[in-house]
Amino acid sequence: MIQGLPGFRDFFPEDCARRNHVVATWREVSRRYGFVEFDGPALESTDLYRKKNEAGAEILEQLYSFTDRGGREVALRPEMTPTLARMVAAREKHYRKPMKWFCVSNFFRHERQQKGRLREFLQFNADILGESSPQADAEIIALAIDLLRAFGFTAEHFVVRLSDRKAWMDFLQSRGCDEAACRTALACADKLEREPEEKLNAKLAATGLTVADLKAFIAAGSPEAFAPVLEALAARGLTGFVQPDLSIVRGLAYYTGVVFEIFDRSKNLRALAGGGRYDGLVKGLSDGAADLPAIGFGMGDVVLGHLIDETPAAAEKLQAALALTSDVFVVIADESRRAEALQIVQTCRELGLSTDFPLKSAKVGKQFQEAENLGATHAVVIGQEWPQIKLKHLATRAEQTLDHAALAPTLKTYKLHS
Amino acid sequence: MIQGLPGFRDFFPEDCARRNHVVATWREVSRRYGFVEFDGPALESTDLYRKKNEAGAEILEQLYSFTDRGGREVALRPEMTPTLARMVAAREKHYRKPMKWFCVSNFFRHERQQKGRLREFLQFNADILGESSPQADAEIIALAIDLLRAFGFTAEHFVVRLSDRKAWMDFLQSRGCDEAACRTALACADKLEREPEEKLNAKLAATGLTVADLKAFIAAGSPEAFAPVLEALAARGLTGFVQPDLSIVRGLAYYTGVVFEIFDRSKNLRALAGGGRYDGLVKGLSDGAADLPAIGFGMGDVVLGHLIDETPAAAEKLQAALALTSDVFVVIADESRRAEALQIVQTCRELGLSTDFPLKSAKVGKQFQEAENLGATHAVVIGQEWPQIKLKHLATRAEQTLDHAALAPTLKTYKLHS
Numbered sequence: 001m002i003q004g005l006p007g008f009r010d011f012f013p014e015d016c017a018r019r020n021h022v023v024a025t026w027r028e029v030s031r032r033y034g035f036v037e038f039d040g041p042a043l044e045s046t047d048l049y050r051k052k053n054e055a056g057a058e059i060l061e062q063l064y065s066f067t068d069r070g071g072r073e074v075a076l077r078p079e080m081t082p083t084l085a086r087m088v089a090a091r092e093k094h095y096r097k098p099m100k101w102f103c104v105s106n107f108f109r110h111e112r113q114q115k116g117r118l119r120e121f122l123q124f125n126a127d128i129l130g131e132s133s134p135q136a137d138a139e140i141i142a143l144a145i146d147l148l149r150a151f152g153f154t155a156e157h158f159v160v161r162l163s164d165r166k167a168w169m170d171f172l173q174s175r176g177c178d179e180a181a182c183r184t185a186l187a188c189a190d191k192l193e194r195e196p197e198e199k200l201n202a203k204l205a206a207t208g209l210t211v212a213d214l215k216a217f218i219a220a221g222s223p224e225a226f227a228p229v230l231e232a233l234a235a236r237g238l239t240g241f242v243q244p245d246l247s248i249v250r251g252l253a254y255y256t257g258v259v260f261e262i263f264d265r266s267k268n269l270r271a272l273a274g275g276g277r278y279d280g281l282v283k284g285l286s287d288g289a290a291d292l293p294a295i296g297f298g299m300g301d302v303v304l305g306h307l308i309d310e311t312p313a314a315a316e317k318l319q320a321a322l323a324l325t326s327d328v329f330v331v332i333a334d335e336s337r338r339a340e341a342l343q344i345v346q347t348c349r350e351l352g353l354s355t356d357f358p359l360k361s362a363k364v365g366k367q368f369q370e371a372e373n374l375g376a377t378h379a380v381v382i383g384q385e386w387p388q389i390k391l392k393h394l395a396t397r398a399e400q401t402l403d404h405a406a407l408a409p410t411l412k413t414y415k416l417h418s
Numbered sequence: 419m420i421q422g423l424p425g426f427r428d429f430f431p432e433d434c435a436r437r438n439h440v441v442a443t444w445r446e447v448s449r450r451y452g453f454v455e456f457d458g459p460a461l462e463s464t465d466l467y468r469k470k471n472e473a474g475a476e477i478l479e480q481l482y483s484f485t486d487r488g489g490r491e492v493a494l495r496p497e498m499t500p501t502l503a504r505m506v507a508a509r510e511k512h513y514r515k516p517m518k519w520f521c522v523s524n525f526f527r528h529e530r531q532q533k534g535r536l537r538e539f540l541q542f543n544a545d546i547l548g549e550s551s552p553q554a555d556a557e558i559i560a561l562a563i564d565l566l567r568a569f570g571f572t573a574e575h576f577v578v579r580l581s582d583r584k585a586w587m588d589f590l591q592s593r594g595c596d597e598a599a600c601r602t603a604l605a606c607a608d609k610l611e612r613e614p615e616e617k618l619n620a621k622l623a624a625t626g627l628t629v630a631d632l633k634a635f636i637a638a639g640s641p642e643a644f645a646p647v648l649e650a651l652a653a654r655g656l657t658g659f660v661q662p663d664l665s666i667v668r669g670l671a672y673y674t675g676v677v678f679e680i681f682d683r684s685k686n687l688r689a690l691a692g693g694g695r696y697d698g699l700v701k702g703l704s705d706g707a708a709d710l711p712a713i714g715f716g717m718g719d720v721v722l723g724h725l726i727d728e729t730p731a732a733a734e735k736l737q738a739a740l741a742l743t744s745d746v747f748v749v750i751a752d753e754s755r756r757a758e759a760l761q762i763v764q765t766c767r768e769l770g771l772s773t774d775f776p777l778k779s780a781k782v783g784k785q786f787q788e789a790e791n792l793g794a795t796h797a798v799v800i801g802q803e804w805p806q807i808k809l810k811h812l813a814t815r816a817e818q819t820l821d822h823a824a825l826a827p828t829l830k831t832y833k834l835h836s
Contacts (some may be wrong), residue, residue, distance in 0.1 A: 002466045
């Protein structure tokens with residue numbers, strides 16, 4: 001028997017309901033924030049990703065790339081920003097600024113198998129294009145916070161670690177670093193928590209800096225860079241979710257201002273989300289066709305799923321949302337009345353009710369059992385008494401007999417899920 | 419500037435809203451019918467598709483297949499049934515029968531560019547597994563009909579052409595056809611409307627049959643095969659949507675009973691949907707791990723989209739569903755009150771209202787213009803009068819002044835979209 005590929009998921013109905021709940025939550029919070037959804041193709045020209053990323057970049061090493069039947073070099077999308085830049089360049093003039101766009105898409109990376117990493121994953125991305133003010137930075141960070149709050153997380157569960165690439169660049173340039181030295185220093189700052197000091201000092205040698213210099217810069221902080229963003233978040237009552245922390249640098253070369261990563265407070269997991277300001281990237285990716293300042297972030301479904309599972313409040317909230325329910329089960333007590341039962345089934349469905357019934361003759365008790373299995377709130381019993389039928393509320397066992405023509409008006413007035 | 423690949427779509431916000439409306443409609447009708455959603459990975463082992471399809475089959479010729487970084491032969495999914503069979507074989511015992519499953523997934527085929535065909539497309543698939551009765555056939559066909567009705571189509575716009583592969587096989591075997599001859603005859607029957615008679619007669623020579631024989635069988639119909647399905651559809655009031663038509667054979671070898679295709683009445687387009695009963699396929703694909711009778715169908719988003727565009731009633735219904743709306747625009751009339759405005763924005767969003775505001779200082783008139791552009795129903799004006807604020811209904815220009823603390827209770831009692 002052929003198996004699914006490692007790192008790829010099957011979504012059985014219970015998994016799919018969970019996935020759809022995550023997606024629906026992302027969409028609902030984005031709607032509240034006035035973001036509109038877009039999407040692109042799952043397959044793009046490989047060059048689109050080569051253009052954004054330096055040769056040797058991890059994302060290129062993990063690309064699912066191949067030559068298609070038409071001889072084109074193509075790749076499954078590993079990230080959204082290049083597609084976004086391509087789309088924005090094509091139609092930027094159609095849209096008022098700022099553009100507040102989000103997407104929920106699947107991405108593909110040939111990752112080593114490890115916790116929090118899959119080879120196909122869902123990711124929420126949100127970007128504000130065409131506005132460079134710290135108000136846009138705060139709007140994006142507030143969105144990230146409220147996305148997580150919508151799953152039941154509080155400031156006890158996660159923290160936004162806020163940094164600033166411009167503060168880093170100002171510091172490094174003040175210490176005489178050229179572009180290459182800046183890149184080396186940032187790469188080392190990114191690894192302060194993971195690599196031994198002597199190894200990092202060796203890498204830093206060419207920059208004229210030491211680990212101690214980097215740590216001193218981080219410890220001194222840079223409050224003035226964060227002030228407007230923190231004020232805007234404070235006005236929204238979100239101060240408790242944010243921690244200025246210059247040790248966050250983000251690996252990617254194109255960030256130009258505020259950057260941030262969101263972690264679980266217990267530090268058990270990889271980052272839940274990350275992003276920042278990238279004011280030159282759209283221009284670069286679009287060959288100058290669109291020159292828009294931008295800030296954005298991504299939030300994947302895999303680490304988020306782990307944190308939901310590990311957080312009782314969030315796990316309970318999810319379970320409540322997934323409880324299996326349906327509205328009506330039509331019990332066919334007399335098989336010779338199947339045609340009448342089908343008519344009732346159709347009526348219920350046209351009322352918008354989730355309605356099921358036995359596809360073959362079955363004992364009445366077994367049918368009621370199936371109604372319970374499906375989480376139906378009501379049973380409608382069709383039998384010899386036709387045109388009289390029975391309507392039964394399954395939780396209370398309350399039951400009434402009525403003419404079949406009275407069923408639709410009766411069901412319409414019910415709050416079925418109360 | 420790098421372009422998107424031919425046959426692949428960018429979903430700009432207006433396109434994405436339309437796509438999401440189609441998906442939401444498919445899901446809503448499936449929910450009413452008691453189907454549960456599943457999904458699988460976009461990438462599978464190539465062998466999964468080789469196993470189902472005969473060598474040389476069109477679907478294999480159009481496969482996006484390649485060798486991944488781990489040396490595996492993999493392919494982008496061109497269809498769902500092999501994944502469904504794989505999943506069902508793995509966990510069949512967990513689920514009560516019949517299983518009523520649907521999915522909405524993207525599929526990939528390297529098609530020649532033509533109307534109604536793209537290289538990445540969305541497809542709705544629904545299957546009933548574990549029930550062989552004609553009641554299941556009728557349930558699947560009724561679902562297909564009600565999916566299309568939900569878009570605003572009536573019996574004037576589309577028709578289900580209903581056929582039966584078993585009736586065909588009985589006829590062909592009664593005329594002495596062996597398996598190969600049956601296949602040839604069915605392939606010719608599939609092309610009666612498209613290929614010249616002499617060409618088909620040449621192909622049929624080895625079977626002992628002629629085009630005239632096939633046409634006579636089709637003309638005679640086979641009412642008894644359709645009777646139970648037609649009765650069950652009649653009981654639901656759906657007779658007007660169905661036309662028995664033995665000229666439909668479906669190309670694929672694995673169908674074993676009822677087959678159907680849905681076409682627009684004006685015959686301008688390719689099939690909107692197609693499917694049938696495939697009782698042996700799950701067993702074959704799962705190496706015998708799961709032996710379940712099954713019936714299912716697929717409905718793509720591309721031909722459906724063309725028919726919506728060509729049908730005023732459906733196009734209007736879609737446009738109405740897509741009308742841009744938001745709930746609140748917070749006008750900052752006094753920039754020194756931005757912090758207070760942010761607090762109001764946050765309050766509105768936490769009430770679940772779609773809320774926007776200017777990310778930078780702007781004239782009040784321009785802010786009201788932006789509120790209209792976004793389709794906001796209400797504006798909240800924050801200015802020097804704080805803690806008094808103004809709430810304005812944009813359509814009627816009705817306006818009230820209230821304390822900011824009174825805003826949330828006031829908004830809660832409004833039916834904002836009325």
